[in-house]
Amino acid sequence: MKPQRDILPAGPTAASSASSERESTPQSATGTTSSAPRRRPQTKIACTSCRRRKSKCDGMRPVCSLCAGMGRTKCEYDAGPDVTRFAALKTKHEGLQRRLALFEELFRLLSMRSDAESLEIISRMRTATIETDLEDLVKFIKNADLLMQLSSTQSDQTPPASGAPGADTHLPSTSLNDISSLLELL
DNA sequence: TGGAGTACGTCAGAACTGGT
């Protein structure tokens, strides 16, 4: 059984009772004689290293004091200096949701294509950068769809040879050439 | 052995959430 200490809020007073050498921040210097409850000064967001080590981070950029003391030249932060970690995570969450929706749309568009058309799309995907071009790629395929529909609407005005279903999930066999030529227009 | 660095249980306080 370990002897228990009183738990005190961190700051100048608590520091003097626990660790006499802990420095106080300018913010915490106010109200030293007041009996009002002190607030522990906090940085908005701690660097990755300090967070992992659960150590105090002063939030300095590009490198915090603790990391600088260990000879590092740069700290990693999840957000800008004026953004809380929660806000940063929220923004990141929204971004990931947008990306998920795009991937789902891409999956849906691909699953509707013939093998040849899928290969054409995939070959274009290979030249794209997934981080930056995903949205453009989905737009690109959708625009090609739109042009295909316009094209088939025009050709449907001529009497069809047979009662082929007009479902847009089944493109005519020449559609690959059509797509290629239509893509040139985009 | 002691100092430096690390791991982590724990707490404080802010932000968020749901009820009224």
Next chain:
DNA sequence: ACCAGTTCTGACGTACTCCA
């Protein structure tokens, strides 16, 4: 809008590890 409860995150304090 307000309040109480919950969740999240920064950070304190201590035990532990490593190395000279």
